[in-house]
Amino acid sequence: MWSIILKNIKNVVILGSTGSIGSNTLDVINDHPDKLNLFCISGFSNIDKLAYQSIKYKSEFVIVPDQKSYKYFSEYCKNKYGFIFSKILIGNQALIDIVSDSYCDIVVSAIVGLAGLSSTLAAANAGKKILLANKESLVAAGHLFMNSISIHKAEIIPIDSEHNAIFQCLNYSSKYNKNNNNVKYINKLWLTASGGPFRLYTTHQLQNVTAEDTCKHPTWKMGKKISVDSATLFNKCLEIIESYWLFNIDYNNIDVLVHPQSIVHAIVEYIDGSSLAQLSNPDMRIPISYALGFPERIHNKAFHLDLSKVKNLEFYKPDIIKFPCLSLYKTVLNIGQGGCVAMNAANEIAVNWFLKNTIKFTSIYLVIIEAINWYIININKFSKDCSNLDEILLIDNEIRKFTESFISKNINKL
8 A cells, every 4th residue: 555545635646757847747736735645756867856856845755767866865865854765666667556556646747758658658557647748658659548548548638838728728628538529620720839949040050059059948948858859849740749649630730830929829720710729828837737637727826927918929830941850740640650659769869969969950850861761661670550568669779779870870970
């Protein structure tokens, strides 16, 4: 038995609590002790912050990645805070076990990258309420993940701002259902993008931007990997694929608008010419509190939007020539699920190299294309359906090895 059951209080597990999503979730939970209890948090590299969070927010359990982190976490808590934390779990299996536990009610999936897939899928298999920020669960395993949601009657509420906005505009009144009747009346979904720090740069200028430049997002506070994806507009490519799976919409009916003010987060255009949009200040506590409280609404500390102080709401079509990563979704969705896995894996590797200022910003797209082409050539080596986690991880692993090798051999050209 992991915990006592508290009447009308939901136990929350945060997978990846030290990032932006996790930190904002903790802030919202802390405001609602009558509704939400912090059951478990996990971290990977920022163990100091994980220790701080465990003490400040009184998490019942903490999960660290390995024995080395376990020792460091224990000693850090004792030396820094004079506190001996006894409920420390270790490794990916602990993540799977905690989200599957009967005392876990809500799982916030905020681990960045494919590393978050197995535990998020386990939460779906256990029929949990999942607050989804991990894009890769849908991009790399959309069919598998959504089938699991349906079979095990799990609940999924997206907490990235765009999909949460669509969710609100579709007016779900109870548990998420991808066959919501409102979906058949949709003409188009519009996802908005801030445009990132390089919206006004020329193609020539993009050749020379650094990792430090790229991580200075004009609107949102995000981690490094997500900041790069935002700057390349690769994140919008991922979000179109997510929308395709989440809302059962043909990807030809999903599009992107650049909206520098980041106030309109998404627009649902209906077949009768009406459009519904969700507006708010760019603060992740808004979609997070919506999802935690759903179907009710709960308060948070975000500033409310005052439209009288908003001078302009601008919208532009994205420049695909400058930001070609945005258009990759069409290619990989036509290839199949394996193509999505390949694209995602190659991007993660390319972004890691770019963050070390080893390859150019503009080379990220070139690397992804090479990896997709390699996958197409070798497609018969893999399962086309990606019907289980092992098949997905096999493609992911092979693409990562190819991408690392390709970059290493062509480093002077990239």
